[in-house]
Amino acid sequence: MISIKNLSFAYKKKPVFDGLNLQFKAGHVYGLLGKNGTGKSSLLRNIAGLLYPQNGSITVNGFTPFERLPVFLEDVFMVPEEFYLPDISVPDFIKHYAPFYPRFNSEKFRNYIAVFEIPADSTLQNMSYGQKKKVLISFALATNARILLMDEPTNGLDIMSKSQFRKILAEALDEEQCIIISTHQVKDLENLIDRITIIDEGKILFDENVETITKKLSFRFAYDAEDVAAAIYSESSLIGNVIVAPNIDGDEGKLDLELLYKAIITNSEKITKLFQQ
Amino acid sequence: MNQFFSLKRFTLLVLKHWADNKKRYGLSVLAFIGLLITWFVFTMLTGFDNIPMGKAVQQITFFLSLFAVGTFYASQYFRDLGSRSKGINFLLVPASAFEKLLCSLLYSVVLFFIVFTTAFYLIDVLMVAIANSLPGTEKLAGKPNVINVFKVIILRFNSDSTINFLLFFFSVQSAFLLGSVYFEKYSFIKTIICGFVAGFILFCMMYFFYEHLLPNGGFHKGFLTSFRVHVDGVNDHLVQVPRWIGEVFRFLIMYGIAPFLWIVTYFRLKEKQV
Known part of the structure; x- marks a missing residue:
């Protein structure tokens, strides 16, 4: 669905990627994690055709994104972190934007904004940032575009809206779609993401399925000093130490994305070795 | 469906642009009408011309405001590309770069000129009627008309001057449209500066060409197509390029600049990154 081969990209003199290789397949929700400025948003914009790579290639649904052919754009929707919506009513927005997307489903859109508790006839400009974002997310999902790119989608959403977002996204995903979510709010999306990709200094530091991760790693409390010493990563809390350790029992536990991220960033060598076994 | 141009997509794009901007456009037209009325009233009160709403006032008002408003509007058309959020919204709309350019030309060239001229005449007719009803107007030498x-004489030595002037306007306006894609911020000011720099360089090149490369003499009956080489006043001779080259040159200057700038705008738009 999305194939990135040997991608190099730089902003003037600041290199972002150098020889990046990645594959994104249909039917998955990918979580794109990384420090600030590591190129998560740039990768999404390269996939959407908003940026042109200096070297290497990107193929999305068989198209070269930067050609920005209408048939390609009909099947890719991006929810950027900084977004713009015109100063019109929601019905007018649907009337004038939806016809560009041949698979747009108006009923789905109405359902999504109802779940988000957005008045159907309100004007976009009178809405708060969070409400506008909810309209944009609803629109993105209703387009039925096969590629959905979301850059920090839960930023600006209140607690209730975050759980509504998770519910809607889980319902909306179908086998033909590929959703890539770049985020720092890992807790918001923990149960949605089924593959984690971590970018660091323009390289892929980690790229694994959630199933494989929970088979190989366990995230738990440890009260024994030996357990803590043997852990890949540990941090103290009020009720003991929380650790990331190799999963010896083989029982699949619950994934803690935040801990996983910290473990990879601080001890990537050990993690890489463990996953190569 | 054709990926370069589809009438259906183009129509959707035109309607979308209208929906996004109708409030701004409506308010701009009202502001223009207000300014025009204020200006005409000012000229009548201050006796700017010999007669109220005289020919000169109407002429100057039309052409000056056409250039000022037209170039400013063109320089604002692609301003969305200067903002990351608006730029993403613009570039990811499923339509081709050609359709987006064509939509910009429809609004900034065709519809702008129609709306501008209509608004001007609406106020002009009204103000001329008011001027004619003012006490004492019948005693003046000329009656306000x-x-x-499209027929006023701007340059007294050239009968086609109005048409040429309008063609010149479309070329200048196209340069501002290109400027709005090229410059992310202050495109209006930057395009003016670039225009002056380009004009100055062209002038210097012409001057160098005329003074240092061409023999002693001067252009004769046709700028750049006919040159009279001065020898002694009796044996002077005339160097002329074939008539058709002169015609092609004239045609390109009149009708070629604007389409050339549109083509450059198209490629710039196609390569735009956000």
């Missing part, structure tokens, strides 16, 4: 902006 509504001018035909």
